[in-house]
Amino acid sequence: MSGADKRDDIVRAALELIAEHGFHGAPMAMIAERAGVAAGTIYRYFENKDVLIKELYGALEKKMYPFILEGYSNEAPFRARFLHLGSAMLRFFIENPLDFRYLEQFHNSPYGVAFRRDKLMGKAGGCDVFRELFEQGIKQQVLKDFPVVIFFDLAFGSLVALARDHILGFVQLDETLINRVVEACWDAVKR
Structure with a gap:
Protein backbone atom coordinates (compact mmCIF):
# COMPACT_ATOMS: atom_id res chain seq x y z
CA MET A 1 0.00 0.00 0.00
CA SER A 2 1.41 3.41 -0.97
CA GLY A 3 1.89 6.29 1.45
CA ALA A 4 -0.97 8.20 -0.17
CA ASP A 5 -3.26 5.19 0.23
CA LYS A 6 -2.33 4.82 3.91
CA ARG A 7 -2.94 8.52 4.50
CA ASP A 8 -6.32 8.27 2.75
CA ASP A 9 -7.24 5.23 4.85
CA ILE A 10 -6.31 7.09 8.04
CA VAL A 11 -8.36 10.13 7.03
CA ARG A 12 -11.36 7.97 6.11
CA ALA A 13 -11.14 6.03 9.38
CA ALA A 14 -10.91 9.28 11.37
CA LEU A 15 -13.91 10.70 9.52
CA GLU A 16 -16.01 7.61 10.22
CA LEU A 17 -15.03 7.23 13.87
CA ILE A 18 -15.34 10.90 14.77
CA ALA A 19 -18.72 11.11 13.03
CA GLU A 20 -19.85 8.02 14.98
CA HIS A 21 -18.24 8.64 18.39
CA GLY A 22 -17.09 12.27 18.57
CA PHE A 23 -13.54 13.53 18.96
CA HIS A 24 -12.96 12.05 22.41
CA GLY A 25 -14.52 8.72 21.48
CA ALA A 26 -12.12 8.21 18.59
CA PRO A 27 -8.60 7.78 19.99
CA MET A 28 -5.66 7.50 17.61
CA ALA A 29 -5.28 3.78 18.37
CA MET A 30 -8.88 3.16 17.27
CA ILE A 31 -8.34 5.24 14.13
CA ALA A 32 -5.22 3.23 13.32
CA GLU A 33 -7.05 -0.05 13.84
CA ARG A 34 -9.94 1.02 11.58
CA ALA A 35 -7.43 2.20 8.94
CA GLY A 36 -5.53 -1.08 9.12
CA VAL A 37 -2.22 0.56 10.04
CA ALA A 38 0.05 0.47 13.07
CA ALA A 39 -0.69 3.22 15.60
CA GLY A 40 2.72 4.82 15.01
CA THR A 41 2.03 5.05 11.27
CA ILE A 42 -0.51 7.82 11.84
CA TYR A 43 2.23 10.05 13.23
CA ARG A 44 4.15 9.84 9.94
CA TYR A 45 1.29 11.74 8.33
CA PHE A 46 -0.14 13.79 11.21
CA GLU A 47 1.87 15.32 14.04
CA ASN A 48 -1.00 14.74 16.48
CA LYS A 49 -4.76 14.31 16.67
CA ASP A 50 -5.39 18.07 16.58
CA VAL A 51 -3.58 18.32 13.26
CA LEU A 52 -5.56 15.35 11.90
CA ILE A 53 -8.86 16.92 12.99
CA LYS A 54 -8.05 20.28 11.39
CA GLU A 55 -6.70 18.76 8.18
Whole structure:
Protein backbone atom coordinates (compact mmCIF):
# COMPACT_ATOMS: atom_id res chain seq x y z
CA MET A 1 0.00 0.00 0.00
CA SER A 2 1.41 3.41 -0.97
CA GLY A 3 1.89 6.29 1.45
CA ALA A 4 -0.97 8.20 -0.17
CA ASP A 5 -3.26 5.19 0.23
CA LYS A 6 -2.33 4.82 3.91
CA ARG A 7 -2.94 8.52 4.50
CA ASP A 8 -6.32 8.27 2.75
CA ASP A 9 -7.24 5.23 4.85
CA ILE A 10 -6.31 7.09 8.04
CA VAL A 11 -8.36 10.13 7.03
CA ARG A 12 -11.36 7.97 6.11
CA ALA A 13 -11.14 6.03 9.38
CA ALA A 14 -10.91 9.28 11.37
CA LEU A 15 -13.91 10.70 9.52
CA GLU A 16 -16.01 7.61 10.22
CA LEU A 17 -15.03 7.23 13.87
CA ILE A 18 -15.34 10.90 14.77
CA ALA A 19 -18.72 11.11 13.03
CA GLU A 20 -19.85 8.02 14.98
CA HIS A 21 -18.24 8.64 18.39
CA GLY A 22 -17.09 12.27 18.57
CA PHE A 23 -13.54 13.53 18.96
CA HIS A 24 -12.96 12.05 22.41
CA GLY A 25 -14.52 8.72 21.48
CA ALA A 26 -12.12 8.21 18.59
CA PRO A 27 -8.60 7.78 19.99
CA MET A 28 -5.66 7.50 17.61
CA ALA A 29 -5.28 3.78 18.37
CA MET A 30 -8.88 3.16 17.27
CA ILE A 31 -8.34 5.24 14.13
CA ALA A 32 -5.22 3.23 13.32
CA GLU A 33 -7.05 -0.05 13.84
CA ARG A 34 -9.94 1.02 11.58
CA ALA A 35 -7.43 2.20 8.94
CA GLY A 36 -5.53 -1.08 9.12
CA VAL A 37 -2.22 0.56 10.04
CA ALA A 38 0.05 0.47 13.07
CA ALA A 39 -0.69 3.22 15.60
CA GLY A 40 2.72 4.82 15.01
CA THR A 41 2.03 5.05 11.27
CA ILE A 42 -0.51 7.82 11.84
CA TYR A 43 2.23 10.05 13.23
CA ARG A 44 4.15 9.84 9.94
CA TYR A 45 1.29 11.74 8.33
CA PHE A 46 -0.14 13.79 11.21
CA GLU A 47 1.87 15.32 14.04
CA ASN A 48 -1.00 14.74 16.48
CA LYS A 49 -4.76 14.31 16.67
CA ASP A 50 -5.39 18.07 16.58
CA VAL A 51 -3.58 18.32 13.26
CA LEU A 52 -5.56 15.35 11.90
CA ILE A 53 -8.86 16.92 12.99
CA LYS A 54 -8.05 20.28 11.39
CA GLU A 55 -6.70 18.76 8.18
CA LEU A 56 -9.76 16.57 7.87
CA TYR A 57 -11.98 19.64 8.20
CA GLY A 58 -9.93 21.42 5.53
CA ALA A 59 -10.29 18.44 3.20
CA LEU A 60 -14.06 18.40 3.67
CA GLU A 61 -14.27 22.14 3.05
CA LYS A 62 -12.27 21.67 -0.18
CA LYS A 63 -14.73 18.95 -1.19
CA MET A 64 -17.83 20.96 -0.28
CA TYR A 65 -17.11 24.33 -1.86
CA PRO A 66 -16.71 23.19 -5.48
CA PHE A 67 -20.03 21.35 -5.10
CA ILE A 68 -21.76 24.43 -3.71
CA LEU A 69 -20.19 26.80 -6.24
CA GLU A 70 -20.93 24.69 -9.31
CA GLY A 71 -23.12 26.87 -11.53
CA TYR A 72 -22.87 29.83 -9.14
CA SER A 73 -22.45 33.25 -10.70
CA ASN A 74 -21.50 36.47 -8.94
CA GLU A 75 -23.36 38.22 -11.76
CA ALA A 76 -26.70 36.57 -10.97
CA PRO A 77 -29.35 38.57 -9.09
CA PHE A 78 -28.89 38.58 -5.33
CA ARG A 79 -31.93 36.40 -4.58
CA ALA A 80 -30.85 33.79 -7.15
CA ARG A 81 -27.38 33.60 -5.59
CA PHE A 82 -28.88 33.16 -2.12
CA LEU A 83 -31.21 30.39 -3.33
CA HIS A 84 -28.37 28.68 -5.19
CA LEU A 85 -26.06 28.63 -2.16
CA GLY A 86 -28.75 27.48 0.26
CA SER A 87 -30.07 24.65 -1.90
CA ALA A 88 -26.58 23.51 -2.94
CA MET A 89 -25.42 23.42 0.68
CA LEU A 90 -28.47 21.42 1.73
CA ARG A 91 -28.01 18.98 -1.16
CA PHE A 92 -24.33 18.51 -0.28
CA PHE A 93 -25.22 17.64 3.31
CA ILE A 94 -27.93 15.20 2.22
CA GLU A 95 -25.67 13.50 -0.33
CA ASN A 96 -22.73 13.31 2.09
CA PRO A 97 -24.18 12.36 5.49
CA LEU A 98 -20.87 11.20 6.96
CA ASP A 99 -19.22 14.48 5.99
CA PHE A 100 -22.17 16.36 7.47
CA ARG A 101 -21.89 14.51 10.77
CA TYR A 102 -18.18 15.29 10.97
CA LEU A 103 -18.76 18.96 10.13
CA GLU A 104 -21.37 19.18 12.88
CA GLN A 105 -18.92 17.65 15.37
CA PHE A 106 -16.26 20.13 14.27
CA HIS A 107 -18.46 23.23 14.34
CA ASN A 108 -19.76 22.38 17.81
CA SER A 109 -16.30 21.85 19.28
CA PRO A 110 -13.60 24.25 20.43
CA TYR A 111 -11.92 23.70 17.04
CA GLY A 112 -14.99 24.90 15.21
CA VAL A 113 -15.74 27.82 17.49
CA ALA A 114 -12.32 29.36 16.85
CA PHE A 115 -12.54 28.62 13.13
CA ARG A 116 -16.05 30.03 12.85
CA ARG A 117 -15.07 33.21 14.71
CA ASP A 118 -12.20 33.77 12.27
CA LYS A 119 -14.45 32.98 9.29
CA LEU A 120 -17.14 35.43 10.39
CA MET A 121 -14.54 38.12 10.95
CA GLY A 122 -13.00 37.49 7.52
CA LYS A 123 -9.72 36.30 9.07
CA ALA A 124 -9.83 32.70 7.85
CA GLY A 125 -8.83 31.63 4.39
CA GLY A 126 -10.86 29.50 2.08
CA CYS A 127 -14.20 30.23 0.52
CA ASP A 128 -15.98 33.27 1.96
CA VAL A 129 -18.86 33.30 -0.52
CA PHE A 130 -21.53 33.20 2.21
CA ARG A 131 -20.05 36.04 4.25
CA GLU A 132 -19.43 38.09 1.11
CA LEU A 133 -23.02 37.58 -0.04
CA PHE A 134 -24.42 38.65 3.32
CA GLU A 135 -22.15 41.69 3.53
CA GLN A 136 -23.20 42.72 0.02
CA GLY A 137 -26.88 42.22 0.89
CA ILE A 138 -26.54 44.41 3.97
CA LYS A 139 -24.69 47.11 2.05
CA GLN A 140 -27.23 47.10 -0.80
CA GLN A 141 -30.09 46.99 1.73
CA VAL A 142 -31.46 43.81 0.17
CA LEU A 143 -31.30 42.08 3.55
CA LYS A 144 -32.75 43.06 6.90
CA ASP A 145 -30.57 45.12 9.20
CA PHE A 146 -28.81 42.45 11.28
CA PRO A 147 -25.17 41.58 11.99
CA VAL A 148 -23.68 39.04 9.56
CA VAL A 149 -23.63 36.25 12.15
CA ILE A 150 -27.41 36.47 12.50
CA PHE A 151 -27.83 35.92 8.76
CA PHE A 152 -25.86 32.70 9.02
CA ASP A 153 -28.18 31.56 11.78
CA LEU A 154 -31.44 32.70 10.17
CA ALA A 155 -30.57 31.64 6.66
CA PHE A 156 -28.55 28.50 7.09
CA GLY A 157 -29.00 27.36 10.68
CA SER A 158 -32.40 25.99 9.77
CA LEU A 159 -30.93 24.23 6.72
CA VAL A 160 -28.36 22.49 8.92
CA ALA A 161 -31.12 21.36 11.28
CA LEU A 162 -33.20 20.18 8.34
CA ALA A 163 -30.26 18.24 6.87
CA ARG A 164 -29.83 16.55 10.26
CA ASP A 165 -33.53 15.64 10.36
CA HIS A 166 -33.37 14.25 6.81
CA ILE A 167 -30.30 12.15 7.62
CA LEU A 168 -32.00 10.84 10.79
CA GLY A 169 -35.09 9.91 8.77
CA PHE A 170 -37.47 12.40 10.42
CA VAL A 171 -38.28 14.06 7.09
CA GLN A 172 -37.73 13.06 3.48
CA LEU A 173 -36.50 15.95 1.37
CA ASP A 174 -36.91 16.00 -2.38
CA GLU A 175 -35.93 18.77 -4.78
CA THR A 176 -39.32 20.51 -4.51
CA LEU A 177 -39.22 20.59 -0.72
CA ILE A 178 -35.58 21.73 -0.71
CA ASN A 179 -36.48 24.66 -2.96
CA ARG A 180 -39.51 25.59 -0.83
CA VAL A 181 -37.47 25.52 2.38
CA VAL A 182 -34.67 27.64 0.92
CA GLU A 183 -37.32 30.11 -0.30
CA ALA A 184 -38.64 30.27 3.27
CA CYS A 185 -35.11 31.04 4.49
CA TRP A 186 -34.94 33.83 1.90
CA ASP A 187 -38.22 35.21 3.23
CA ALA A 188 -36.70 35.27 6.72
CA VAL A 189 -33.76 37.50 5.73
CA LYS A 190 -34.96 39.72 2.86
CA ARG A 191 -36.12 43.27 3.49
